[in-house]
Amino acid sequence: MLSRKVLTIVILISILITSAQLLAGIKGNKRENKYTTVLWAWERPEYLNFLKNTDTGVAFLAGSIEFRDSLIKSVPRLQPLSVDSDTIMTEVVRIDNIDHRDMNFTDKELTAISEFIVRMCSQKGKITHCQIDFDALESEREFYKNLIHDVRKKLPEKLSLSITALSTSDTSNN
Structure with a gap:
């Protein structure tokens, strides 16, 4: 028994x-990656139509956000990017805090920043991933944590969200 x-x-x-x-x-x-290789397309004209029927994806700069003095400047991609319609894409939004300004943004500013990221990551095509790229001082980490949570809430569920971040406590290594 x-x-x-x-x-x-x-x-x-x-x-x-x-x-x-x-x-x-x-x-x-x-949200599984369906590719084994990823090509990076920075802010310049890129013609990657030759990737048709391959297991290669494309990560590309979809837009950038710059904090300088008291200004928040957001710029979408300005250069053409040409890919086959079946290419799996990762849209990347780069954030730069040029003058290491105080990151105590108002709720309205945080919302505007997160909505720009969501807009850049929700464009046409076979977009499956959204990536936020930034360098974070220790004092900025709380802002980025809040931003990531806000973006994730607003992104369509079908899109995965990732970050590439360089974390530092030293402002002297510009």
């Missing part, structure tokens, strides 16, 4: 583990 009970418990645990792995796989597949 004891061995039958142990066997039943082992089978139930195996079923639970397998179910959890399957569910995690299903959730993970929704």
